Amino acid sequence: MALSDALIEKIKKGKVVLFLGSGALFGADLPDKKIPLGNDLRDILCDRFLNESFKDADLAHVAAMAISQTSLFEVQDYIRDYFSDLRPAQFHLKIPNFRWRAIFTTNYDMLVERCYTLNRDPMQSLSIIISNEDNFDETRVTNDLLPYVKLHGCLTRTHDSSLPLVLTTDQYNESFDVRKRLFNHLYELAYDNSIVFVGHSLLDHNVRSVLLDLEKECKGGQRHFLIKPNVDEIEKEFWAHKKITALDITFSDFLDEIDDRISKVDRLLSVITPPSTHPIQAVFNKHVSPSDELIDFLTNQVDWVNPDIPTLGSDPLEFFKGVDQGWDPVAQEIAIPRNLAQNINDLAIEKPEASRDEKHEFYVVKGEAGSGKTILLRQIAWDVGVSRLGIALWVKPGCFADLDIIEEIIEKTGEKVYLFWDDAAVNAIELNRFLQKLDRKELPVTVFTAERYNEWNTRCEDLDELVSDKFELRYLAENEIDLLVHRLETYSSLGPNLKNKTHEERCHEFREIYGRQLLVALHEATMGEPFEDIISDEYENIYPEAAKRIYLTVCVLNRLRIPVRAGLISRIHEISFSQFQNEFYKPLEKVVIISGSGEQDIHYQARHSEIAEIVFRRALANAEDRYQEYINIVKKLNVSFSTDRSSQRSLLRAKSLHELFPQYEDVTAIYAHALESNGTDPYILQQQANYERIRPNGSFDEALRLLEQAKELAPYDSSILHSLSVVWRDKSTNEDDQRLRRKYRAEARGYLNQMITKWGVDGYTSSSLIELSIEALNDLLNDDAATEFSIREAIRSVQQEITDNKRKFPSEKQVHVLEARFSELIDDHRTALTALEKSFEESDREPHLAIRLASLLVAEANFDKAEEVFKQALERRxxxxxxxxxxxxxxxxxxxxxxxxxxxxxxxxxxxxxxxxxxxxxxxxxxxxxxxxxxxxxxxxxxxxxxxxxxxxxxKVEIRDFETAGTERKRFTGTIKTKRSTFGFVKVDGRGDEVLFPASSVEDGLWDAMIEGDRVSFSLGYSFNGPVACQISCDK
The missing domain is CATH 1.25.40 (Serine Threonine Protein Phosphatase 5, Tetratricopeptide repeat)
Known part of the structure; x- marks a missing residue:
């Protein structure tokens, strides 16, 4: 029978998925062996491992018996060796001549791989995917990479016990957990692509299960096809009701027909071929070509910012409503320049290389949500790129920077690289890895990021110690307000509230009435209504209702500042991308931004994450509505995609769910659905355990059970070990029996010591150990049976740990709280002070005891005795x-x-x-x-x-001391040697030292009037960075 024109058109466009079963091998050659079709594999295993009597059983039973007689690896190795010489038929070699959206198979063999190897000019390259751990991201941005998904394992992995060849029923059930996301991806593809099933027996319950799940999961999906020679009319009718057309044709006939009906030109048009050159070659300092990896990196992962970067001619009116329009507002000078940009330029961009402490630097811009951080970063990147001060790279949302490729750019251009990587909290792990690697390589790379104040403080602790300098983007200044109003006037974006006012009145609205936070001020000043009401009304007026539901889902996810995959929206709302374009694009045109380089890489975003947050809070005001929306999303996430993985991690944080859902049953159901949808994931188990720990009447034992399970799955995840320690610690503090408290603390300490053994000690781990030691001391002080010696040793141990912590980690804040608690504990127990004094005398004036005893004496204002303690200790040490x-x-x-x-x-x-x-x-x-x-x-x-x-x-920048004369700060005089936009250097009279001073140190608002050569007086302060001129006054 002839294939329909609709199917031919889909193949032309690359919108067909092949799903190959064992029957697809028909026609292949296996020298001196039989191609195993139908029950043949069962019989082969019987002949090798069992006997004739088992040939009436099914393959699953036979495989189980064979494994029980030998071993899993021996059976799998035999199958591998049996198929090792498999050769494709001539018609098989036509598979690579077409662009497929994906190929799925239940086969283990290497037939498809050999087809692509033997074909000299395949349309695509295979990207083999076997388990949940494999990533789909690289096949998302370009269609020249073909996802080849081997659902039942591969002959190249016969010794991986976690990924066995699926032979038995038990193996199918057990391995489904580690391959569940692969099936989810198949169901997601079914919304926009037709699946052609080849070589499957409908007696196989695994295949029937996939077909039935396809019907259930993809109700709004495409029509699919089943190639089955001599198919019965009754069977045809059965599958037709399920949107599956049964084709009475062989796989050979199928490939021959599409080869005849689809021209070479049509096939080539369907492939997005990666470019072989890139404009960056114009700045190479030698006649060399960029590597394929470099071209891919510059095409799909980052923007190379240069004067010729493509712009779209976006509407300025939409920009002023908060829409992210990429490079348009910067290139067209629609966005206003911020005063902070000059500061950053002086301190980080134009800073002489000789003045830099390191070749690489890391800067962060902090500000409130909606303050304009992203636009500011884009403006700085644009200035660098256009002025050719270096190579400016902007990391695209959901992508990462590869230092090895950046090193290639440096080698081939001889230029410094400025890397702009927005949203520090979302990208904290990858940013940290990149910076650690950069520190080892010592390359000339300056990294910029931006983040909200609260997010930086709570989620970027590891990044904080790597920062070279921080900048704060504050409210709009007077000159910025004036310029902003001019731009609103120029681009007819005033809105009803400002339209009939004078320029001065418009500036007054921004300055005095609506505040100076950019995003909020723009909406409220132009519309004359509260920001949240404007956004809420906008949401309520979206029609039809289905479009409103799609927008709500985008907001629930995009409030986390992560782009939302079109494929995810398809699964949640059961619509294809083409359906979205035809039915929902217009209703959502002003509120949803669509980005991506091709249909496989489409993402949706709200105009701003702050707007998405408002929609989330207003539209889902009650917990029941929030719960239903969360369930709908969590069930459909596929964490084989990095954006979905980031979304899942943010959605399932224990603290967040605890705040959003008052009912314990709701939270446990959300975690259960997440595990069911994406398989057993250590992160989900860890967060569920954390929730058990922090919720009222939670179960410590259940938390420990979940964490032990997570630890088995991810033995090298330090955060899981730390969570185990915290649960044991909390369990000890809630226990009345002293012996059990000691046991639980020992467990907590054991996990902390494991972390130290594997990864070394840090401030947080050290503070956790001190906390446990203080709890142990508290127990001793309240135990009438405790000996003086045990109390002394406990005090000495705590003091040693505190001293070591303060020495190694001077910025660790928790240690000060613990030290105060330690002092209070000793003050409250006279026996502790007595024991401390006696211990000092008896233990050869041990330094840690001397330090603690002297501290207590100082607290009592007994300075002479405290000094004597120090002197006695120093005599010995x-x-x-x-x-x-x-x-x-x-x-x-x-x-x-x-x-x-x-x-x-x-x-x-x-x-x-x-x-x-x-x-x-x-x-x-x-x-x-x-x-x-x-x-x-x-x-x-x-x-x-x-x-x-x-x-x-x-x-580093904290002023810790000043030069004084008596009780007053000593004044120095000098001459302004250098002045930049936000700092300068003063030459001190006398020795001639040049000392840094920030603009904020100049008094009486005279910074702008000050020029180089002016005489000044000042106080001299000291920070970790060195001497600093403070409280500067001019001698004019």
Whole structure:
């Protein structure tokens, strides 16, 4: 029978999925062996491992018996060897001559791989996918890569026990969990593509299950086809009711017919061939070609920002409503320049290379939601790219930066790379990996990111220590408001509220009435209504209702600042992309942004994540509606795609679900659906355990069970070990029996020690250990049977841990809370203080005990006795870093020592290059004014080392001390040597040192009037970065 024109057109467009069964092997050649069709594989296994009596059983039973007689690997190796010489028939070699949307198969053999290897000019390259862990992302952005999904395993993986060849019923059931996402992807493809089933027996319950699930999962999907020679009319009618057309034709006839009816030209037109060149070659410093990986990177992962970057001619009116229009508003100068941009330019872009501490730097712009951070980053990237100060790269949403490819760019251009990677919290893990690798490679790369204040503080702790500098994008300044109003006037975007007002009145609206946060101000000032009401009314007025539901789903996901795949929307709302274009594009044109390079890479976004958040809160005000929307989304996510994986992680955070859903049953149901849809995932189990820990009346035992399961699946995930420690800790604090408390604390400590053994200690792990030690001390102090010796040892241990933490991790905030709790504990128990004093005398004046005892005496204002304790301890331990540091701190804070004395003890508190940052700082601070050239060189090296230290930026710029004369800050004089947009250098009278000063240090608003050569007076402060001129006043 002839194939329908509709099917031929779909194949031309590459909108057909092949689903191959064992019958697709018919016609292939296996020298000296029989091609196993139907029950042949069963018989082959009987002949090799069993006997004739088993040939009446099915394959699943025979395979199970064969494995029981030998082993899984032996049976799988035999099957691999049996198929090793399989050769395709001539008609099979036509498969690579067409563009397919995907190929799925239940076969294990290498027939398809050989077809693509033997074909000299295949239309696509295979991307083989076998399990949930394989990623579909690389096949999303270009159709020259063909997803080849082997649902039942592959002969190349016969020794992977987690991915067995599916032979038995048990294996099918057990392996389904690790291949569930592959089936989900098949059902997703069915909305926009037709599936052609080849070589399947309908007696096979696995195939029948797929066909029936296809009907259930894809009610709004395409018509599909079943190739079956000599198919019965009754059977045809049965499948027709399920939107499956049975074709009385062989696979050979099928390929021959499409070969005849589809021309070579039509086939070529359907393929998006990756470019073989790229415009960046124009800036290469040598006659070389870019690698294929570089071209792919610049095409699909990042934008190379340059004057010729494509723009779309977008409507400025929509931009002022918050629509992300890519490079258009920047290239066309619709967006207003922000004052902060000049600051960033001076400090990070045009900064001389000789003034940079490292070849690579990392800068973050922080601001409120809707303050214009993304546009500011785009403007900076545009300025860099257009002025050719370096190579500017913008990481696209949902994509990542590859340092190896960036290294190729540097080698071939000889230029510095400026990488702009927005949304730090969403990309925190990948950003951290990139920066750690960059630190090892020492390449000339400057990285910029942006984030909201609260998101940076809660989700970017690991990034904070890598920051070179931070910038804050605040409310609109006077000149920015004036310029913004001019732009609104120029582009007829004033809105009904501003239209009939004067320019000054319009500026007044922004300045005094609606505030200066950009996104909110634009809506409220132009429309004259509260921002949330404007967005809510806009949502309520969307028609038809189906379009409103689609928009709501986009908002639920995009409030997390993650693009939403079109395929996901198709599965949730049971619509194809073409249906969306035809029926819902117009109703959603003003509120949903569609992006992507081709139909396989379509994503939807709201105009802004803040707008999406408002729609979410208003439209889903009650928990029941929120629950239903969450279930609809969670059931359809396919985390083999990185955007879906990011969405799932954000949606399922324990704290977020705890806040959104008051009912325990709702949350457990959400987690259950997530596990059912995407298989057993360690992250989901971990979050479910965290929820059990934080919810009222939660079960610690259930939390531990879930975490142990997660640990088995992800043994190298440190966060799971930490969660186990936290649950055991919380279980101990909620236990009345002291022996059980000790046992539970020991379990908690054991997991922390595992983390230290595998990954080393960090501030958070160290603080967690201190907390456990304090709890143990508290138990001892409340135990009448506790010995004085055990109390002394516990006190000594806690003090040692606190001292080590403060020395190694000076920015760790939790340790200060724990230290205060430790002191209160000892103050509240007289026996503890007595034990501490006695222990100090009996333990050879041990430094940790001396430090704690002296601290308690200082708290009681007994300074003489405290100093005596330090001196006695130093008599025995003169070289102890901790003891010298604490004595120097005591002298600095409680007496009037000479700078020489302080230098002496601080210098004995560190070894050059170690982690005793506080001691290094105070030594350098007091040594700074000495005239000795050797000491000055040492001081310079110390401050340089502190600038490079892995410390939060705030810790580095904090002014920790001033030069004083008596009780007053000493005033110095000097001349402005250099002035930039937001900082400068002053040359100090006397020695001639050039000292940094920020614009904020200039008093009386005279910064703008100040010029180079002006005489000034100032106070001299000290930070980890070195001396800083403060409180500057002009001598004019």
């Amino acid at each position: 003169r070289a102890d870093h901790k003891l010298n540091f604490h004595y120097a701190e005591f002298l600095r804070n409680n007496s009037k020592p000479s700078h020489e004395d302080l230098m002496y003890f601080y210098r004995r508190a560190f070894t050059p290059g170690d982690g005793n940052y506080q001691a290094q700082f105070w030594y350098a601070r007091y040594a700074f004014n000495l005239s000795d050239a050797k000491i000055q060189q040492e001081v310079k090296g110390i401050f340089e080392g502190l600038r490079k230290a892995r410390l939060p930026h705030a810790a």
